[in-house]
Structure formats: C-alpha cells, structure tokens
Amino acid sequence: IFTMPMKSIRKILKVVQLDSIQDLEVNCIWKLATLSRFLPHLGRMGNLRRLLLSENCVNQLSAQFLNLPHLQELYLDSISFLEGRLHQVLRCLNTPLETLSITNCLISESDLTYLSQCPSVSLLKDLGLSGVNLTSLNLESLQVLIERTSATLQELDLDECGIMDSQFSALLPSLSGCSQLTTFSFCGNPISMAVLESLLHHTMGLSKLSHVLYPAPLESYEDVHGTLHLGLLAQLHARLKQLLCKSGRSSMFWVSASPCPHCGDQILYDTEPILCPCYLPD
Template identity: 70%
Template sequence: MWPILPQKVYFQYSFWRRLFRMDIQSPPKLLELASQSLLRDEALAIAALEELPAELFPPLFSAAFAGMRSQALKAMVQAWPFPCLPLGALMKEHKPHLETFKAAIDGLDVLLAQEVRPRRWKLQVLDLRLNAHQDFWTVWSGTRAGVCSLLEPEVAQPVRKRCQVEGARAWPKQTWAPVEVLIDLYLKEGTPDASLSYLLKKVEQRRGSLLLCCQKLRVFTMSMQNIRKILKLVQLDSVQGLEVNCTWKLATLGTFAPYLGQMVNLHRLLLSHIHMTPHAAPDEEKYCVSQLSAQFPSLQHLQELYLDSISFLEGRLDQVLRCLKNPLEALSITNCVISEADLMHLSQCPSVSQLKYLDLSGVNLTSISSEPLRVLIEKASATLQDLNLDECGIVDSQFSALLPALSHCSQLIAFSFCGNSISMAVLESLLRHTAGLSKLNHVLYPAPLESYEDMRGTPNLGLLAHLHARLKQVLQELGRPSVVWFSANPCPHCGDGAIYNPEPILCPCYMAT
C-alpha cells in the first residue's frame, strides 16, 4: 500500500523505491544524485521521513552528513529506524564540521526530551567509534555488494548495572531505556576538543537517559582535575581497555586507582612510566601501591596486563599481582627493575598458568638465578604462544637452564631473545631442543658471541654469514629448513642493530665505513 503524500514528495518517494529495487551493482552515482536531489529542499526531505522506507535512511543520512544538511540530520536522528546509528564510521570518511556533529547530537537531545517517543523510533546506540561498523555505509550506499544483514547492526550489550561514579546522584526512573553513546576516549593536554566538549555537556544535561560508554580509554599527559571531570560522566564499567601512558608520580596513580576499581569489565590494562617521588616517605609509597593492588580483585575479567617502565615494582611485584583472581592470557613486564624474589613470586602466581603471551624484555636478569624463570616458562608451557626475552642480559649458563622448559612449549609460535650474550654452541643446542615445536616459525636470535670483532660489538660479516649457514645446516639436519634470523648488538653510535636474514641489513654507520 503506497502512503498518501503530497505530489512532489510522492514523486521523490516513488523514485527512491524504484531505485532501491535496482540491482546493487547499479552505478552508485545514481543513488548519490537522488539523495542530493531530495536534500535540495530540506523541509521536503524532513516531511518525507515519516513514510520513507527504512532501507533508504542510510544513503540519505550519508548524503546529508557529507552535504552538511544540519536540519535534515537532526530530524533523521530522531526518526532513525535501526537500533544503532554508526556515526563514527561516517565521521572517519567525511571529517565532520562542528555544526554537523552538533546537529546529530541535538537530534538525539530533542528525542530524549520528548515524553512520547516517535512511532518509528528504534535507536538504542549512537556509535561514535571510528573503526566500528565499517561496512554499514558502504553496503547501503551501493559502493560495495552486500545483503541486508546490516539492517540490524550490532548493538552494545544493554547496560544492566552501573557503578556509582563521583558526582553522580539519583535520577528519576525513565519510562524507556536510556540511549548509549559509544566512544573511544584519548585524554591528553588540549582535549577535550570542541566536539567532545559538546557531547560531554549533553551527557551531563541528560544524565540517566544518555549514557557515555567507552570501550577503549587512553590517558596521556593531562591534569588529574580534568581527568576527573571527564571520568565522572563515563560509565566506567563499559571500559574494556585502559592505557595509562603518562609520566605520573606514584601518588598520582594512587589517586587514579579508585576509578580503575570501577572498571569491572576491564580486559586489557597498560600502565607505563609511573615513577616514585625522590625521598618520598615509605609509608606513602606503601599506601599508594596498596591502593593500586586493592583494585585488582574487582577486575575479574582482566586478561592482559602490561607494565612498562614502572619504578616501584622492585620488592613489590607480589603485592601488585597477588590480588589477581583469574588467569591472564598476556603478561608484559618491560624495562623494569625486579628482584629474584619478585621473579620467584611471579612464577608461583596462579594467574600465569595459562599465559599465551609473556614479555620480560628490558628486565635485567644477569644476576638473577634462572630457576624462577624456568619455573615460569614451564608453568605456562601448555599455552604459551609468544615469548620475548630481549635485552635481559641472559648469559650461556642461564639460557642453557631454560632450554628444557622451552622444549615443552608445544604451542610456541614466536620467540625473541635478542640483546643477550649467547654463544654459538648454546644456539645450536636451542635449535635441537626446539626442533619438535612444530608451530615455532618466528624466531629472532642474537648474533652469537663468536661473530663480533671486538668488545664494542662490531659484527664481522664474514663470520656472521658462516655461523648463519651453520645454523641453517643444523635446521636442515633436524628437518626444519626454516630461515634463521640474526640480530646483532646495537651500534654504539646510532643504536640501530644489524639484521641478517640471510643477507645483512646494516645501520647507516656501518655502511659508511
């Protein structure tokens, strides 16, 4: 049954209907021209929305967004016939003007202010993530073949339980479900920008009916005062990935820690460049570390933990990790100072028994017994897929003790241990111990000690080629004729290392000599 429309609207409407019935391979230019034609009179386009087929909304919305038709955008948000509006993917393709973005947000704001929702209203999620629902607009615009599976785009899980956040107060119950705004936040000096500031203002005004959900949160250099202002508007239990990459003092991390504890659905946590204040009182340090570790019992979904350049770990690693309740899939402790006791506690931690990824690069193990590391690798041997021991200062005797444990890592795919002082004999022994690891195909070895000409670490290319050929021969004998990668010590002048695979890739300093 055709709807009763004014003659001019009816003409446009029937044209859209006939156009959409055409094969998806029809020239997409036709669809674009039709959108532009309808949008020349925004009032007419808005009047047609009530009866416009749902399948015509995406191409019309895309055209209105690209053409900065603010009034049409505002009206289309209120009439959006799908559960999800993936605006972020459109913003990635067409960098939005501020007024265009405001129009979309204002449409949502008007919608939420209405006591009675529009008849066709289905919107549950406004997705502002740039890399989500990439196919939605291309399929509907006709620029890529596809079926109508995107009629019901993926929607975030309904928010059932919300953590109390700073500054929150009780709001009257709504007769309808709140609308979620999905966004990835990058907090650094100079943010929020005008678009984010406008969104935050609307979230604060519509608190309770408009929920700001953030799956990925990255915190760079920003004052704690500004961080608090933003985080009090975020549904913290929506955060799944948190990266704190700041030159924070330990005390600042202690202040941030309660927010971390509210991120109960966190899967991935990265803390980087946290340092202790010189001459800080021991009691203050102890309190701050306990503030951090006290949050871990709440993080029952944590799977990946990355700690980089953290100065307070030595002697406290057990305190930080013992509160973890569930097994981790990835653990990275890099460029940190830890003690033998720390490594022993780590090897005994229940959370490391199912690791798939272990990275200890930049942790100096020269004066530490290899036994705790051997136990750690052995414990994770059934699941470990990626192991990184670069620049750990490991010597022959230590590495030889690790070989039996390595030979049990049946799932190991990648292994790197560059920057360690290993002899040719131990490298050959490694090849023989790992010959049975059928999945191991990405290995980066340190160039053997015998390949250097002097104490400065200058590689002798002739020796390197000879030793490389010898290791390839060993692999041939073992039935594993894969390529051996060498990484030489960093150049003392520029810091670059030479790679040999099988021809040398040298740093500019060496090539100039």
C-alpha cells in the same frame, strides 16, 4: 591516559561509560593525592581486559585489580620501584592472565620466585621480560614458570635480559616442552654459537614454533666494543640455516638481530643483512 591535568581526565571519564572500557594505558607520573582521585574510576572498569601501567604508583593501583574480573593482559613498563614488590602487584589478581609483560624494570630473585608460583600466570599465552636484567639471578624460578605455562605459552620475549650461556642452557629443557610456542625472541643477550645450536636442537620438536629472533652470537664480533663482523655473522647464520634444513625445519624463520654499537638501531640478518646507516659507505 597520558600526562594531562586530573581535572581534564575526570571530565572525560564522567562522559564515558566506564564498564565499557576494555583497554587502558596509564602513562602518567602522579602524586599519591592525584592517584587517589583516579582509583575509584579504575575500580568501576569491570570489563577491562588490557591494562598498561608505566611508571606509576603500582601498589595503590593493584588493589583495584580485585574489581577487574575480566583483566587478561597486564603490561608493567619502566616501574622504578617494582623490585621486591612484584607480589604486591600480582596478589590482587583474581583471574588468570593471558599476557604478562614486565619491561625495563628491575626485579629480584624473590620476585621471580613469586612469579613462578603465582596462580594467575599458569595459563599465560604471552610472557615478556624484555629489558629486565637477569644476569645475576638464579633462573631456576624462570624455568619453573616456563614449565608451568608450557601447555599454553605461545610467545616468549627475553630480549635484553643479560642472560649468559650457562643460564640460557639451563632454560633449554623447559623450553623444549612448550608445545604451543610460536615465537621466541631473545635478542641482546651474550650467547655463543654453541648454545644457539643447542637451542635449535632442543626446539626442533616444537611443530608450532615458526619465528626465532636471536642475538648475533659472540663469535661474530670483531672486538670488545661490539663491532659486528658481517662476514662471520653470515657464516654462522648459514650454519644455523643448514642445521634447520637437515632437520626438516627449513620453514622455521630464524633471524639475527643485534644493536648497532654506534647508534643502537637494530641490525637484522636473515639471508642478507639489513644495515643501519652507520655500516654504509659514505
């Protein structure tokens, strides 16, 4: 549901069998009065499995989670007032989630603590916190969450979280226990080569881990303005490839991705860089 008059939305919902809806995206900024007219319809979607809420009145919507016993995937994107209120969203869930994605939101340490203890996330297969700034937070609760989900977690996305070397190092022991992990992405974090090598060693025993998307290490930048030195990046990437081969994990796909400082597009590096036009000669 994107921006359109509530009258039009209600007309559509009247001709739809609501308990047959399994996937719903709500991308509207509604006033409370408008939202209140939508809530009864949401409460009748008893077979809903995937719900994406973007910049909405989450407090009111989350109360309807009690009426969604089959909800498996929850996506919260760009919710400006989520900080300090995550418990209000998740406490109404009455079934375990398989996917939880919180993107481009501010959250507090108390939110992380609640998340690590929430009964509905203990069986997560996919956890995404992309764009959630964690720089100033104690990530002990995130460690606990990763450990709690280590038997089921398959995909972990920590892109653009501002995670520093010391924070990332503290997460490594919990990551090493994620036996089902297949994909790990943590681009856009200021991580050094030493920590990347440590990650490689900690995850070497994860037989199902096949794709790792990592940031260009700090040593590959020419200056404080974020200009990549492609020669250095190539050397560092080759070093990681060499370590993978020596460990018998040459098939593991490690790709570096960092935003171009000029336009923001991703610069990827596997065996050769995939560059944005800013790096190409005129």
